[in-house]
Amino acid sequence: MITLASDFGTPYPAAMKGVILRESDARLVDVSHDLSRGRIGESAFWLRETLPTFPPATHLAVVDPGVGTDRGVLVGRANGHTFVGPDNGLLVPAARRIAADDDGVDWFHADPGDPESSTFHGRDVFAPLAATVHDAVAAVGPETLDDHDRLSPADPIDLRLPEATIEAGDASGEVLAVDDFGNVVTNVPGEFIEDREAVTVNGDRVPVVSTFASVEPEAPLVTVGSHGYVECDVNGGRGAEWFGLAVGDAVRIDPTG
Amino acid sequence: MITLASDFGTPYPAAMKGVILRESDARLVDVSHDLSRGRIGESAFWLRETLPTFPPATHLAVVDPGVGTDRGVLVGRANGHTFVGPDNGLLVPAARRIAADDDGVDWFHADPGDPESSTFHGRDVFAPLAATVHDAVAAVGPETLDDHDRLSPADPIDLRLPEATIEAGDASGEVLAVDDFGNVVTNVPGEFIEDREAVTVNGDRVPVVSTFASVEPEAPLVTVGSHGYVECDVNGGRGAEWFGLAVGDAVRIDPTG
Amino acid sequence: MITLASDFGTPYPAAMKGVILRESDARLVDVSHDLSRGRIGESAFWLRETLPTFPPATHLAVVDPGVGTDRGVLVGRANGHTFVGPDNGLLVPAARRIAADDDGVDWFHADPGDPESSTFHGRDVFAPLAATVHDAVAAVGPETLDDHDRLSPADPIDLRLPEATIEAGDASGEVLAVDDFGNVVTNVPGEFIEDREAVTVNGDRVPVVSTFASVEPEAPLVTVGSHGYVECDVNGGRGAEWFGLAVGDAVRIDPTG
Known part of the structure; x- marks a missing residue:
């Protein structure tokens, strides 16, 4: 199962789905494509509240105002779930919540490859990566990410939601x-x-x-x-x-x- | 197959899907999550016009201004279809249309359990109930609802759309x-x-x-x-x-x- | 796989899905139901940009200001993909892009049957036709369209997006x-x-x-x-x-x- 979340509105999410489905038979479930446009913190909140309701899945999320810059491409792993998105904090609170432990998430940077566009990495980087990661985990298990040739261990950009x-x-x-x-x-x-x-x-x-x-x-x-x-x-x-x-x-x- | 309808907009429907998918492999199909907010009559009209196009399925629908009060939790059965939602009239016209007969719908009240929230029964009551009902019907058949330990026969709140x-x-x-x-x-x-x-x-x-x-x-x-x-x-x-x-x-x- | 695109907003697409699922087990993927309302050219652009990302599929698209008139019902075939929609140019640029060749698309007119409504051919004509075409191609292969009893070869209404x-x-x-x-x-x-x-x-x-x-x-x-x-x-x-x-x-x- 691959869940999809973005601030893309419509119809760009369909291009992500098309790209995934060319590679993978994964079940696709939309989380939302109307996350707050370009607002990483609020979007991270919604992902943290929503993704933990799912059974183990690959969670693709793209709210990415830094698209095309040298911001990293992030893959995470926690409790049987996998996370794919930009390294800008977006997925960190959700992964921590699912791990139920700050140290329970393994993070990797992924080689972005040579994307066709500099403005639509959802289609050109993150969707194909989510398909690849999903299929690898489905075939071998989450441990396969440890020696995946496109991944290397990483310290992601942190994001903590403010506390009262x-x-x-x-x-x-x-x-x-x-x-x-x-x-x-x-x-x-x-x-x-x-x-x-x-x-x-x-x-x-x-x-x-x-x-x-x-x-x-x-x-x-x-x-x-x-x-x-x-x-x-x-x-x-x-x-x-x-x-x-x-x-x-x-x-x-x-x-x- | 479970169809989902609500007035939730986004991203709350994803939490319902996550909860369902933790329990069930059912196919999920969105009917709409932009039903008229809090307007039971208009939403009931749209469900009546849309749900009968589907093959037999479990239809989960939540437009629920009385969430958290003592309004009942309703399950219905007609012509191989199952209905799950609040007992406020929302699903009555659709179920009658599918039964093609006022007396052709069997109604039950469900034990709501002990929901985590008083404001999001879509996630905490109706979604898990829809998964349970769906899987029971898929495994045994619609007759299984007659002696389901969470269900008891009920007279639902009626709703009839006005006639000219x-x-x-x-x-x-x-x-x-x-x-x-x-x-x-x-x-x-x-x-x-x-x-x-x-x-x-x-x-x-x-x-x-x-x-x-x-x-x-x-x-x-x-x-x-x-x-x-x-x-x-x-x-x-x-x-x-x-x-x-x-x-x-x-x-x-x-x-x- | 059947992709669905329209300018219907909500909840009319659900009626198309219900009708399809009564006939077919096809996987359904939404492209968008918020294509520019009644604007064939802009919608054709989005379909051309989006549909080619998919693996071979049946693409149902309905932006149809001429619904109920004698405009034709179109089926296309290119590179393993199938297209179903109104004969108003909507699907032509996408099909050409997928064919990668102006002459690589085979077009057919379909008998519209006797639709129940004159204003919702998405539900009454195109959705059941998409299910029929999808299942025929899935069972036999794309060549089955050549002698399908509801289809006859056609020259569709052309649509070319303007060039600078x-x-x-x-x-x-x-x-x-x-x-x-x-x-x-x-x-x-x-x-x-x-x-x-x-x-x-x-x-x-x-x-x-x-x-x-x-x-x-x-x-x-x-x-x-x-x-x-x-x-x-x-x-x-x-x-x-x-x-x-x-x-x-x-x-x-x-x-x-």
Whole structure:
């Protein structure tokens, strides 16, 4: 199985699929091709939340503002999963989550070969590499990457998603992502609001609930979202607009309401 | 085969797929993940029009504004097809259409288990349930649901799409859906405009044609759409804008033109 | 394998898939369902750039403003690939590219049968035809199309994408497509700007680079894109807006900077 993720929109992902299918019979599953364009951090968050739901697979992901430069071509291995993408941090949080251990990921740089284009390495570098890696692992096992002639051990560019801190009893964090519903995903751990009836978010007092339907339509709420973090949402509306929050914005939560 | 439909946009559907694929080898086919957000009626219309085109399959559908509340978890069975989703009416019209008979659908409530989140039952309840139901039916047959230990017979929340009426020779209906082309799908049966050259829709006289290309570019038309209903369209443009119609709006058609 | 492409958005492609899967076990791969709505030329460009990346497959493509009129139903064959779609030029450039030879494509008209609708031939004509053609070719080989009882040899509607010309040392071309990144794909061959440091595009002097990251964020650039043509782009932004260019617009490039 090869999962595919990118910020390519359409129809470029089809070219990646065509290239893969010329080489491999792997099952293909789209993760998303609407990852935040060129935003490595937010895309890395979504990959970290999504890829661990899959059984062992080869995960191809391309959000690559440095395409065509000398940024490396990365292959990773953890817990039976394989990762293929640009060496810009994109896949690091997902691989760490799947390894359940910072040291549990083996990283390699891959020879990029001689790509036909300097602007579409998804098609010319990463897709054929994912097919090659997938088929090698499927035929021999993950250990085959250790002596693959296109791979050499590497220290990848690191990327750690920011963590919230507690200051004077308040949580001080930031927005990791805004989803398609407009829900604002912060990096404040859900436990911080447990057993609270209301909290203050950047000055606004908002009820803490466990379901959207607990408040009136169009009313704001704070909840522990499906990622385990505090989310700032609106029932049937867009939290990002009500709270005036975007990715990277600071969020201060006073738990005493 | 498991079909997937939701109003999740991206990338949440990938988490449902990952969860399913951890349990099942089922073929996955996306129906749509851009169903009208939180609008059960319009989404139910699209499922009713789309799911019957498939061969027998497990149909997973999640448009679920009541996620996390005590709304039930529904499983249905009709004509070799299986349905999995929230008990809010969403899948009822599709199941009835596939059964070709109001009494031809068997409904069950499923034990929701102990979902990890209260806001993403697509990932935590419905996807694993769809995998379980699919694999049980594939291994044993649809009758296995009768004594499945997670299921018990249920009367689901009903949902019937509104039907047009005839008043003083005019059809009085409403807009069931607006498609991506901007075509306005009403609930007035197509036969109502058969053999007419023009009709009056909410006061506007419009030609009745069988193809878009029968009128000038950007000109309005009325036709019998692919759903069998009267549609209010524009050749190469958006009927919803020309006619000023949205889902749920009243439509009165005078067939005498 | 059947690839699917259309301008249908969602959820109409699912009805095509359902219809195919009732008849065939073919693997389905989406190319795009967001081809430029009703624009045959731009859609033909994307198919020509994408379909050749695939291994031999049946390629179903529907951008069909003439649906329901007497436009023909086309089947093509080239180099082990099969093409199914409306006879409006849509698939001609892709088939020629795959044939690598103008004379290398065999074209047939197909009996459209008696479609249920006059507005959704994707579901009622093209999808079942693609399933039939795919399964016949898979079972017997491409030669089976020669005496298929629904097919007869045809001269299709031709479509040739415009080619740039050189006038007084300048390239005079036009915009073939704008991609989801806002990159402007012209029809000026990439060789025209090779070894240049800067060129003038419609009066604006712009650097010629091989990677987006070669210029500052939000700065314009000209590069040889992944299609082999000159592209007018912006690093991290939308070339279409910076250059003020849309599909079909004239582009004049002075290579002397």
